[in-house]
Amino acid sequence: NAGVTQTPKFRVLKTGQSMTLLCAQDMNHEYMYWYRQDPGMGLRLIHYSVGEGTTAKGEVPDGYNVSRLKKQNFLLGLESAAPSQTSVYFCASSYPRDFGGPTDTQYFGPGTRLTVL
Amino acid sequence: EDQVTQSPEALRLQEGESSSLNCSYTVSGLRGLFWYRQDPGKGPEFLFTLYSAGEEKEKERLKATLTKKESFLHITAPKPEDSATYLCAVQATLTQGGSEKLVFGKGTKLTVNP
Numbered sequence: 001n002a003g004v005t006q007t008p009k010f011r012v013l014k015t016g017q018s019m020t021l022l023c024a025q026d027m028n029h030e031y032m033y034w035y036r037q038d039p040g041m042g043l044r045l046i047h048y049s050v051g052e053g054t055t056a057k058g059e060v061p062d063g064y065n066v067s068r069l070k071k072q073n074f075l076l077g078l079e080s081a082a083p084s085q086t087s088v089y090f091c092a093s094s095y096p097r098d099f100g101g102p103t104d105t106q107y108f109g110p111g112t113r114l115t116v117l
Numbered sequence: 118e119d120q121v122t123q124s125p126e127a128l129r130l131q132e133g134e135s136s137s138l139n140c141s142y143t144v145s146g147l148r149g150l151f152w153y154r155q156d157p158g159k160g161p162e163f164l165f166t167l168y169s170a171g172e173e174k175e176k177e178r179l180k181a182t183l184t185k186k187e188s189f190l191h192i193t194a195p196k197p198e199d200s201a202t203y204l205c206a207v208q209a210t211l212t213q214g215g216s217e218k219l220v221f222g223k224g225t226k227l228t229v230n231p
Contacts, residue, residue, distance in 0.1 A: 004160075040223065042224070043219070044221075090160050104148065104166065105151065106219060110160045
């Protein structure tokens, strides 16, 4: 199993450009999440999905959109990038106990480092 | 508001010098507490999940414990390869419309010198 993978690993954008980050998991997990990590701030939830075709807002959703067209994929989009979106983005997935899974543990991907100039 | 505070922010140990990292939390209802290890430039790597006060889990030189207000990550006889940032996160009990989100602390950066 590859676990959770993220594409791309690095990206540099200019202000106003758009891009999509791709997250894929091969663990058949129901839940998927997008977090951002900034120095001194800890990891913060952007958006999440509780199943194929569903999405919901997290703690810091402004400026981002997401889609979950397939169970194994979760896309994070930036329509008009801003310097404040310079960060490291992590995707995670889980299969919570309340939904028949073995554990509430979230498993993380390797991250995408995004710089917006 | 759910909060997680980790201390110390940074810790330097000599190889073999045991110590503990602290994670204090306030949450409306604890569903689970998670410890992760994060190496520079990589994603958080899962270590432990604790669900109830009094629970303990061990893995090699690491032992995690949980009380109603805090969790400790004990490191026994650490080695240089234990150097990393250790993250603590809590998950609140689901309420109507709630999410499965994790609330993370800022981490403790551990350096183990040979």
